[in-house]
Amino acid sequence: MTARKPSRKPEPAAPAPEAPLDGTPIAATLSSPQAAAPAEHAKAVAGPAAGTLAAAEPAAPPAKKRATRAAKKPATTTAAAPAKRAKKAAAPPRPRSAGNQGLHPAAPWDPADRGRLLAGEHHAPHDLLGAHQVRGGVEIRVLRPFARSVTVLAKGLRAPLHDDGDGLFSGLLPVPAVPEYRLLVAYDDNEIEIHDPYRFLPALGELDLHLIGEGRHEELWTALGARPMEHQGVAGTRFTVWAPNARGVRVCGDFNYWNGTGFPMRSLGSSGVWELFLPGTGEGALYKFDICRPDGSHTMRADPMARHTEVPPANASVVTASHHVWQDQEWMAKRGNVPVHEAPFSVYEVHLSSWRPGLTYRQLADQLPAYVRDLGFTHVELMPVAEHPFGGSWGYQVTGFYAPTSRMGSPDDFRFLIDALHRAGIGVIVDWVPAHFPRDDWALAEFDGRPLYEHSDPRRAAHPDWGTLEFDYGRTEVRNFLVANATYWCEEFHIDGLRVDAVASMLYLDYSREDGDWSPNEFGGRENLDAVAFLQEMNATVYRRNPGVVTIAEESTAWDGVTRATDHGGLGFGLKWNMGWMHDSLVYVSKEPVHRKYHHNEMTFSMVYAYSENYVLPISHDEVVHGKRALVSKMPGDWWQQRATHRAYLGFMWAHPGKQLLFMGQEFAQGAEWSEGHGPDWWLLDPSYAAESDHRGVRTLVSDLNRVYGATPALWQRDTLPEGFAWVDGGAAEDNVFAFLRHDAKGAPLLAVCNFSPVVRHDYRVGVPEGPRAWEEVLNTDAARYGGSDVVSGAPLKPEAVASHGRASSVALTLPPLATVWFKPA
Known part of the structure; x- marks a missing residue:
């Protein structure tokens, strides 16, 4: 396999501007009033109707382009119930405009903090942004790149923040406690009302962080990645990522025009985990993480824990949640x-x-x-x-x-x-x-x-x-x-x-x-x-x-x-x-029948180590690609001999100790190698194709192999125990014949005889165990229904008192050419 060249980053898709969220938020730093504040209305020049849940705030592309995109794309809905409630809600009275009366300047930004915040290198943006109680009132700081103005909305309050430049806004409210507030963000051509992401407590618990640090979080997917949820009474998405070497991490996506400047994440202690809860962002949102490397450069990364992605070659992660109801x-x-x-x-x-x-x-x-x-x-x-x-x-x-x-x-x-x-x-x-x-x-x-x-x-x-x-x-x-x-x-x-x-x-x-x-x-x-x-x-x-x-x-x-x-x-x-069995057995069947006697041990050696592990016998995709040829095409001879050997090999494989695996297309003897570009050659099973019966016969054999296999415990109940297998004749190299017994937990046997020579062998004597009065043929890969020559046993075979292969009794078989035959007690 060769590594793929990195694909291009996806073109950003513009979301609709955010409409107001229904429901009462809960203050992150101080207790909220008992009475719920009424939902505020969006004051939109261009945007969706009030009362729908929307994606997080866009980071303002050029005004004309933003307005056009907003008109074309509906808002993202993250929770149906709140949306319905919002539609039914009556419009509350508009808060009184306070202008700048009562709003005081906030303390100056610390230059170092300001620089790190704008560069995406701050470990604790929530310490700077959001609402914080300070001496003299509540200080509110906001980072909204490209915004013309930001206004704080609370019950009975409408206070524009001071523009500090670079998308930073701040102000000091002379109130005794942090109010339940939202932000009205104005751009050149619209205004959107949002919850402030920096007023929320961490949405990831201490136990999760402890388990992550210990490397013992067995449900890691519930802690890291993007998870739609309700946090502090507000619907949104929690974003978390493990990036311990990062100087800073920001979330970017189609909800902010792939500009993460206004969405820095906080570092959660020494865990290496970064977190941000984005209210209003829900299922279907595209996102990535903008990571500031130790050297100060930035890299845009897909979420390692993403549970849904864009269709390649696009590579953004997608916010998702499962709604499937299992029926199994x-x-x-x-x-x-x-x-x-x-x-x-x-x-x-x-x-x-x-x-x-x-x-x-x-x-x-x-x-x-x-x-x-x-x-x-x-x-x-x-x-x-x-x-x-x-x-x-x-x-x-x-x-x-x-x-x-x-x-x-x-x-x-x-x-x-x-x-x-x-x-x-x-x-x-x-x-x-x-x-x-x-x-x-x-x-x-x-x-x-x-x-x-x-x-x-x-x-x-x-x-x-x-x-x-x-x-x-x-x-x-x-x-x-x-x-x-x-x-x-x-x-x-x-x-x-x-x-x-x-x-x-x-x-x-x-x-x-x-x-x-x-x-x-x-x-x-x-x-x-x-x-x-x-x-x-x-x-x-x-x-x-x-x-x-x-x-x-x-x-x-x-x-x-x-x-x-x-x-x-x-x-x-x-x-x-069992890669050894696969390799050795394919070497044997790929030889001309006249040469197989020199490779007889390739088919018997697997029994030397058969019980050292619990094995699967694989004929996988790896064996039918890159010039190795399809299974039927590995077989020598003309088309009839290839199909016959293919069928005999499958009969040997299903009778051998171990579980079976067969790659698609081999069940109907596809002659061409597999390619991921076009898959199996299903046209070989089209009734209008002249050789359709040849391929359908092999498919019918595979179906019968599985049917008899499933109904015969001797073939699977003691796969991993030596008591489940016994050679009858593993040394008939000159004849290209293998005969062995399989036994179930009660000792009931199945006799498998394989003839890998292209000649019929009459009166071929095989020793059988004492007990069964007759043996009947239950599967013959040479049967006409599989495309064979139909050399089959008719009536059940009765054991004779003729010693053979170290056993007192034996049966005389007519072995079909290039075939495997299974017998069970009649």
């Missing part, structure tokens, strides 16, 4: 009843945006569940759905770890798809990528001007293969970001499993590095101890919080204990991809 209670209640390694588990791997190109999440919900259910798979595995700017990365270069990609719809649309799959009885696994992230300068890389999410040591930060950056797993806040992200997908989207990408690259400090390009751990070894601790914490947390969820490691080395429990020193995964 039955699925969620039963999914943890049986451990995954003791249950049927066959997976259809899907790249959502190319499975049916152009479909939205909701349109996919109409088609994908029905298709997968018809094929009989128990689960789908979705290639990464977290937001990524470069489609050619297939989702493996993530910038929005908390946001489903907006290419196909909103986060609630994605929830709708998951809900539909669950209601169809299909589990959902997503690919999760905590190993690295791209270098885009609007995302995580040097987020606050210094290495933050990446390691500070360049040798450990740079990923040598993909041009990306690796996470600093030793930093508690970064580890918390990732652990919480894993639980987020499981809890907010009801995901049933996480397949963790590129685990090997995380575990080894010298992964793809030459001598001198890496530094050893504290014990002199090459193991990344920080990554080990992170993976253990992630797995332990996910399993503790989400019963029934499974984590799956894509790990290509012989690391010991990948699926061993963390309390026994393992990494704690539930399953691991």
